[in-house]
Amino acid sequence: MQWVGAQVMGSGLVQVWPGTPVAAPLLEGDRVVGVRLIDQGTDKDGNPDAGFLPGMDIRAALTVVADGPVGPIGRQIDERFGRPVGHHRREWAVGAKMVVDLREDVDLEPGTVLHTFGYPEPQIFGFMYAYPGRVASVGIFVPSWFDSPVRTSYRYLQHWMLHPYLWRYLEGGRLRSWGAKTLQEAGRRGEPSLVGDGYARIGEGSGSTNVLTGSGVDEAWTTGIQLAEGVLELLKEGRPFTKENLERAYVKRRRESWVEAEARVAERARDGFQRGVVTGLVGMALTGLTQGKLAIPIRPVPPHTRMPTAEAYYRGKISAEEIARIREECTSRGLPLHDALMERAGWPAIPYDGKLLVSHQDALLLGGKVQAPPGYADHVVFLYPHLCETCGTKICVEVCSGQAITPGGSGVPAFDREKCVHCGVCIWNCAQPRPGDPERTNIEFRAGTGGLHSAEN
Ligand SMILES: Cc1cc2nc3c(=O)[nH]c(=O)nc-3n(C[C@H](O)[C@H](O)[C@H](O)COP(=O)(O)OP(=O)(O)OC[C@H]3O[C@@H](n4cnc5c(N)ncnc54)[C@H](O)[C@@H]3O)c2cc1C
Ligand code: SF4
Ligand code: SF4
Secondary structure, eight states, X not given: OHHXXXXXXXXXXXXOOTTOOEEEEEEEXXXXXXXXXXXXXEOTTSOEEEEEEOOOEEEOSOEEEOOTTTOXXXXXXXXXXXXXXXXXXXXXXXXXXXXXXXXXXXOOOTTOEEEEESOXXXXXXXXXXXXXXXXXXXXXXXXXXXXXXXXXXXXXXXXXXXXHHHHHHHTTOEEEEEEEEEEETTGGGGOOOXXXXXXXXXXXXXXXXXXXXXXXXXXXXXXXXXXXHHHHHHHHHTOOOOHHHHIIIIIXXXXXXHHHHHHHHHTTTTGGGGGOHHHHHHHHHXXXXXXXXXXXXXXXXXXXXXXXXXXXXXXXXXXXHHHHHHHHHHHHTTOOSHHHHHHHTTOOOOOOOSSSSOOHHHHHHHTSOOOOOSSSOOSEEESOHHHHHTOSSOHHHHHOTTSOEEOOTTXXXXXXXXXXXXXXXXXXXXXXXXXXXXXXXXXXXXXXSOOOOOTTO
16 A cells, blocks of 8 residues: 555655545535545544644545545445445454564465464454565454454454464564454445445445455455546546436446456355354355355344343353453453453463564554554544443453453543554444444544554554
8 A cells, every 4th residue: 555655646646645534524515525634633532732723624526435444434424325225334354463574494485375264263264374585464354243242353363373283383473563454244235325426435445345255455446446437537528526427437337347246246145154154154155156146045133233241152151250250350450351251261371472472462562563643532432421331241342453442440441542453343343232323333433543553464
């Protein structure tokens, strides 16, 4: 992405403003006329503070929304214009990834690709890719249909690396960078309104990701190219960027392309996972072999409707009284429950080596390249505090990729912007639906600065 940024900036026709998040689309009636950047010099609640600078308005004939699966602009546009009937975003996964410098004697051929399934939990997928210079990237995907109330991707990634088949390559390696990101796995069924007066949507946020093959990059790029071709066409014709013109110049191109054809095949591929791993795999095979004609006929449900409590999940292994005691102890120390509960349930402790197997907190410092400047409002907001106070699962604390959400003293979790990796997992995982809108949750994810993601991830 940085390479591409340099190329387009080099053309002299494009400016890229990194670190300048967009807060909202600018609307005039039903027309998007540009964007508003976020306010600077505020306290964490967004109130003006020293050096306050209100977010600048940038007006444009066409606003291209490419803010990925959790971007706030796409979400605000969805809120305003709605989603096509029957479309939803109930399926997602969190991908947690590390880039590792391998030890000197590892002779893993650059280009080696290893994919795993079913370890360390049946629902978890993993990957290891080898690059030149004894560098590898390793990661796992934790899907929305993994019904565990302690679904920590960081800890599971460590257990995954410790599998003997992988550890023989990874042992002695050094963590180079680390990050996490949500994948929108509803694919074509998560597609929003692709165009409107003055705006068009491309990339994963536009529902382009192929959920059968797990491919998102080519699809995201291609939708961008299709829009660019459509824009050139409209410019040559001297036509404005209205919904109607964009439908013809962009959406029609997209509908007639391989992106649409493959997304149609893939669209129901993962439905079987709603009933478990085996049904899910059968469903994927069925869909793949029949080119999308057949699928397991199950409609995905919002994850918050199926997530068990810790008490239900550990029934027969850990008593409710002991869970209550562990919860009290962890809450008083500001810690999530997952380490204590997993170890109590029999998971081995992670043998920290100070290089690759490090605590979550150390990973944030070592591998994430912390960069959250002061003077901006918190971008993760617990909209209805009373829902948090009565929320038993508090799964936002367990899933948080950066340990940025911790148990709060008042029953409402605390959020530390400096640790947030902007993965968006908390939005999808929150255990409580938003009053009046069961498709969304009690967490609002706004535009924010920083993000521990390093460019290497
Ligand atoms: C661990 C992992 C491994 C993957 N492996 C593969 C793979 O091997 N092959 C493959 O094809 N796909 C893979 N994918 C999927 C792929 O990464 C995505 O499909 C792809 O990145 C989508 O691109 P995008 O540009 O649409 O969205 P994103 O990559 O999500 O980019 C959106 C961008 O918008 C920015 N943004 C959001 N909000 C704002 C705002 N308010 N203001 C300014 N900027 C904003 C974000 O910071 C981000 O940079 C993987 C994903 C993960 C998580
Ligand atoms: S944000 Fe959601 S999951 Fe977290 S405590 Fe509040 S309601 Fe529960
Ligand atoms: S608070 Fe930040 S790091 Fe934690 S889950 Fe939410 S987006 Fe990810």
